[in-house]
Amino acid sequence: MYNIKVGEGSCGISAGAAKIYSLLEKSNTDNIFGLSVTGCIGMCFLEPIVDIYNNDELCARLVQVKESDVEYILQFIATGDESAIKNLKISDDDSEFLSKQTRIALRNCGIIDPEDINDYISHGGYSALSKVIESLTPEQVIDEIKISGLAGRGGAGFPTWFKWNAARQSDGEEKYLICNADEGDPGAFMDRAVIESDPHALIEGMLIGAYAIGAKEAVVYVRAEYPLAIARLEKAIEQAKEKGYVGNNILGSDFSCSFRIKAGAGAFVCGEETALIESLEGQRGMPRLKPPFPAQSGYWGKPSNINNVETFANVTWIISNGGEAFAALGTEDSKGTKVFALTGKIRRGGLVEIPMGKTLNDVIFDIGDGMRTERAFKGVQLGGPSGGCIPANLADTQVDYKKLSATGAIMGSGGMVVMDESTCMVGMAKFFLDFTTKESCGKCVPCRIGTRRLLEILDRICKGEGKEGDIELLEELCIQIKDGSLCGLGQTAPNPVLTTLKYFRDEYEAHIKEKRCPAGECIDLISYNVLPEKCIGCLMCQKKCPVGAISGKVKEVQTIDHDKCIKCGRCKDVCRFGAVEIR
Template identity: 50%
Template sequence: MKTMAELQEIRERVGKMISLREENSEPVEITKGMYRSQVLVCGGTGCTSSNAEKIISTLKEELEKQGLTDEVQVVRTGCFGLCALGPIMIVYPEGSFYSMVKVEDIPEIVEQHLKNGIIVTRLLYQETVTEDGVKSLNETPFYAKQMRIALRNCGAIDPENIDEYIARGGYLAIEKCLSEMTPAQVIETVKASGLRGRGGGGFPTGIKWGLAAQNKADQKYVCCNADEGDPGAFMDRSILEGDPHAVIEAMSIAGYAIGATQGYVYVRAEYPIAVHRLRVAIEQAREYGLLGDNVLGTGFKFDMDIRLGAGAFVCGEETALMTSIEGKRGEPRPRPPYPAVKGLFEKPTILNNVETYANIPQIILKGADWFNSIGTKGSTGTKVFALGGKINHTGLVEVPMGTTLRTIVEEIGGGIPSGRPFKAAQMGGPSGGCVPAEYLDVPIDYDSLIEIGAMMGSGGLIVMDDTTCMVDIAKFFLEFTVDESCGKCTPCRIGTKRLLELLDRISRGEGTMESLEEIEDLSQHIKNSALCALGQTAPNPVLSTLKFFRNEYVAHVKDRKCPAGVCKDLLQYEILEDKCKGCTLCARNCPVNAITGTVKNPHKIDPAKCIKCGACMERCKFNAIVVK
């Protein structure tokens, strides 16, 4: 067990070393046990899948060959954010940001940069390279307008080294709570901060904690939702991979605040890196006396464990999650009673998601006024988004609440590839809605998004351009929901299937104008009568696309055409006679012999035989084949 004095010694000793990783850091005298250079390599899921582990092992081998092992430290971190540029490597104290690193690049980086001090400019992230030299990463468009609170340690520390977390102010917040604050004061601080749940619902965190605190019981629980099942979402996973101790510390604070002694992190088994690092962090915290029967020698008791989920989307709903932790099939329970009264094992329980907890230590240390000075009046602080889809800079971003969608898409995200126009952004995954181009300048906060028929959700943000069919997008998310329904209630089990059938008919050109009315009517019935949030929000992508892109639905119904050229049943391939040279390449590559014609004469496509695979258009060298 470590005492508070011993933790402070670690902050001073290790903090001196990792201070070299800060932009514009003050010069530090390199003493015994320190390194003159530190190489931080992204070890998040994205970069790991791009061969980051091989890059790390090769880097260590090359450093040993050059006799630099005692001078250069290699640190495996969490996600830096710019996922599209992985594998990523940053060399400090210069802050040189190497992107899309290959194993064969390592010898040159070691020889030139780490041995001789010559930065390999051609391998740098090119947005950091200017005519005047190399600029700070924080000056690039992707990072300049971000504010990292929940992600503050991701990409900055080794997540499997508790000392590095401590050196960045880790566990100071729980020390402050146990030595200076009563449980009621902790709850009041969280209330005053205005922090709302980042998992999608946006319920005030402090109020939730207060409700659990006032209920007397012999046992209470603190739960963390790390199930994150939205397509395209990876915010919580990245925090667990890059900064697991922040979640542990926050859950300990929550336990102190409501009088709980046990916590559970419910994380899906498909996140092996996150699970491993969380397990390592929990064991380290126990070893240091930061979890267990006598936290920091104060008599406060709190411990925590991991429960693995099998990937059921419905287990993101709080009562289904708790049912799963109990060892039963993950199905939602009717509310009330709410978990703060009767939750896990029928005891008072609070449940927040990973990102919500990641904000707590900083709120305790810097105060409620600091946090609610960020963002908007009704939506304080920052929000983490997983930016994907038709965007140049796919990755993880954290911005103050109230930042506009235009800023995220055009400035941080670098716009849409090939200069195509922005059409919409799907926010909140299967539970959310589409935000069209006309609302690009609406501030992103809970209330503003609800006003336009969308929602914040957990933070998935999928960008779409003019080649996207909105009927197809609605069908995609509804197919996901149908597959993930637990089947407990009829509106979700049957209603979403009937809704999907209606959409499917429209995408095949078999719908009618009455079908659109049926969709709206059925959607409202599902929203009003489904048991849990999965069913209640399932129609959101359908309703929002129908609201903002009704003309596309009408085109599918009346004209039997898909304006974006996506719905295969409504496509018709045609060969332009004036452009066709009769080369026969299209006919030779048609898998169903739907193209006829003779050499050097225009060919024709038989619509009855065509399966609309697009092979002919891909092979044509003269742009003679078009889609109508």
């Protein structure tokens, strides 16, 4: 019997997967084939994706499926004739996107049904938890994690075993295990994908963590912007309760742990663990002074441990396969794999999990297949607002905590935004400062006011009002903000400015000295012009110009009056001959 699985992560649904599912459902009243949803396989550029299994074996992966393609799928199911779906099948080239990855945290994503605990169990789920409860002491669990070399995947890269051990050693009966699923980095969505696609992997990893530190209560702090993730997680917790994996006397042992979901209300600073705790307690999410660390005094003043989603998803695999198997992957300093959200001007965008030690070039060109525009690769932004821009000539840098930090960027949570020559790097720095200015909680003056001053200077430079000495002023201010801020947000907020100054200084100078934006992006520094050799005089641009700035007779070359032009770009949008150019 054929089994059809429709990929329904958030982006699959917005690409139309839910409609395809309901069409298939309607035509399957006689249960001719099995039909289920699955999560996100990570190939966002090919959504919606429909997998057809012959019993348990994948026989066809169909991509960019449209509603009108459903009839071909039904035809194949009825006849078994592959020619019906020939045109929908994924190409060999695109299949490389998956085959070149090593999937640990994403092992079940896009394969199992996230809403069915039995599917998870049949893929080996909850066996790690049984192993832990039946045969390992909490100390042995912590040792296994220590052997694996797992470091926190949320950004800071702190050794997981160390945090667990500190929480374990803290006095007190009442302890909390918290999962940070408040994925705030713009450009990162791996945590959403894991929760939506494999929620039990998170629950199991958290249960193992709770067992190790001695917590009886686990809390998942998840973004309210992720409604599907919250719904699937709620369902998964209910199912785990029914099966006896969550609640009192788990699997008949003395170990008890309850689960709770808390929806965040939108504040980037809550990614900082003490701010997250404040928010959990119903307060403004402002960071606390450390020490005491959460391991000593966290949620409600009790010992608490906080890890992010990807970290917990790795924990389960480590217990099942052994710490050494995990440590065998990666480099001297960074073990295991890392998930990246590959986006921007890339041909194949999506979720990529690779062993540490691969280079950025491997990810961008080998897996991501390079630029989707004809322009050259300029650089890659790593780590979101706390990270930095790495230029093309350093893209042979290995994915490794220390090596990435040496460039001035950070591993971060794994947002990887690829840029081509049309992206202005001063504009990029301004973009991130605009973000951190809004998200600064306001507790530390250097962060609250300093980021605003940085933004003002960058804004001035982009408008062509940059002055001699601005670059030095930016640098000085960056150092003061880094030194004078309490938490990670302020300490890293200047990174986008510092890295672009380090690697793209010439662009800053072009803006300031020549009043020119080399990328052609800063609106005040560019002008629209008609290329005489390409213009055929169709008058399309003239008709669409909202301010009447374009003149010229039919079949003659048009001219743009720069005094009238408001640079809205409509002429360039509507020209079918590529005759409007930005200078």
